[in-house]
Amino acid sequence: MKEKNKEAAVQPDSPLRPKSKKGLGFYLRDWRLWLLLLPAVIYVFIFSYIPMYGVQIAFRDYTAKAGIWGSKWVGMKHFIRFFNFPNFKLYMENTLRLGIYGLSMFPVSIIFALMLNEVRSVKFKKAVQMISYMPYFLSTVVVCSMILLFFDENKGFVNTIIEFLGGQRIDFLTRPEFFDDIYVLSNTWQIMGFGAIIYVAALSNVPTELVEAARIDGASRLQIIWHIYLPSIMPTIIIMLIFSCGGILSASHEKILLLQNSLNLSASQVISTYTYKIGIQSGQFSYATAIGLFNNIVNVIILAIVNTIAKKTSEISIW
């Protein structure tokens, strides 16, 4: 804040203050606004654009000694290596499977919002909503350690309940077939309530006359939900859906790395965790960059496709 006050103090009697003259001053008219933009522009340039420039090491054999420019150009070598890597298909499948499974949970927040919308008591509605936000504020590390504790084969209460109900204890955490459920459902648990906010707001904007009219015509509550509320919030739903589709290949490595163990790797190794392993842990910078770049490109392509489809079918799009 101090810094900015200083900037402000310099301004008033500056020579660069053209009002009506054309010429250079005409184009520089807004230099004070640019000054406000400057810190952000510099930051984004350094921490977003320089790494983008650095992405070219995906096409080189990077060595720290030679630097980005000095390292040997090898073209598509690292991409080809990745495509021919025996586990490429598996990791791709894992990434996609988690993405699609995650996407299938997309309606949960909408349904929750519709249910909240049906509640008459304002107090009850507020209370439920507030409680539903709670998991959103817990950190990834805390949520993952809860999972590890609760689903533990011997000590976790989930298995205690299963045993109490007459079942067998299951080792959820090391069996690959349970990984997807644990990852996706815990995500849903965390974001369902928070994700509903936007729909709850959209629903509160639905004109009450519309709902009253339908009621007088004898529509049941389910019919009102289906024929009035749902279509009213459709634009919001489509926008959110496009964004969700764009993230279909971006399973959270931060979370997966915490839940991963050597026994569930066949289900839990996704492209982003593999990038981390190859790059940060084994130091194969070029190869890992190529994998990350491939992931990024596929993501953008999916987003573009979904956006185009949405534009064509509903005239709603994010760009």
Next chain:
Amino acid sequence: MKKNKFFSSDRIVTIVNTLILLLICVIMLYPMYFTVIASVSEPVDVATGQVTFWPKGFTLDGYKEVFKQDQIWVGYRNTIIYTVLGTLLSLVMTIPAAYALSKKKMRFRDGFSIFFAFTMFFSGGLLPTYLLVRNLNLVNKWYTIIILGAFSVSNMVIARTYFQINIPDVLYEASELDGANQLQQFFRIALPLAKPIIAVIALYYAIGRWNDYFTAAIYLSEADYYPLQLVLRDILINNQLSIGALDTSGMSAEQLLYITRKAYMAEAMKYSIIFIASLPMLIIYPFIQKYFVKGALVGSVKG
């Protein structure tokens, strides 16, 4: 509405709806509730699955042990420093930039917008960023945690939308007549009126920083700089918890019992740690959630 029929379909909808919502509340709350009761129960009972709905026995030994773990408190201190300084830095970059971009007539506005928006779709990725940080000699420096993640384009877009919608142009026009320049307009008109959105953006950044472990995991190796979340990861996920050596040779039965309890304690302590680590959020989130709601709503308006 037909009120005469007791079992009208509408009434069934109400009942089923209420029941499901109550069930959802239980699902949302139970994990944290269980954590709390497990943290004060007898460690042996927790470990053998005796605790489900009520605490069994009552002991604060877990908490006593946690208070002896210096690393947790060092982590707490570091996280507070990172969160406060980091959030300030984020605000200094985000709010002025958002204001500038909210000015539709600013020269090269589209160019700047594209410059920022592009980064939402493409990024250099983990490795090029890592190499940059390494080349800047920022690895294993405490301030790296503050610098990285200091700016988020989506937060700036939310603030920009707020400026566009909530501050009427008339105010700027009036001040222009009084001879105020664009910087004066920002500091004297926009900034005082932007307090609500500053609160929202500050909280978005602060929560993100409080809960982040990954940045520190990649860039820090000096344990004294670890933020709380990274300490938690080491203790809770990687099981790096030491509560005294376990030399059982030549021990009496009583001592062995004590040691066994201590071994269980290491597990039970995890619940205390989770609770202590989450407590600040659990206390403040009911008060700050309305700001998050506001942010989500402003963010949903297409600017």
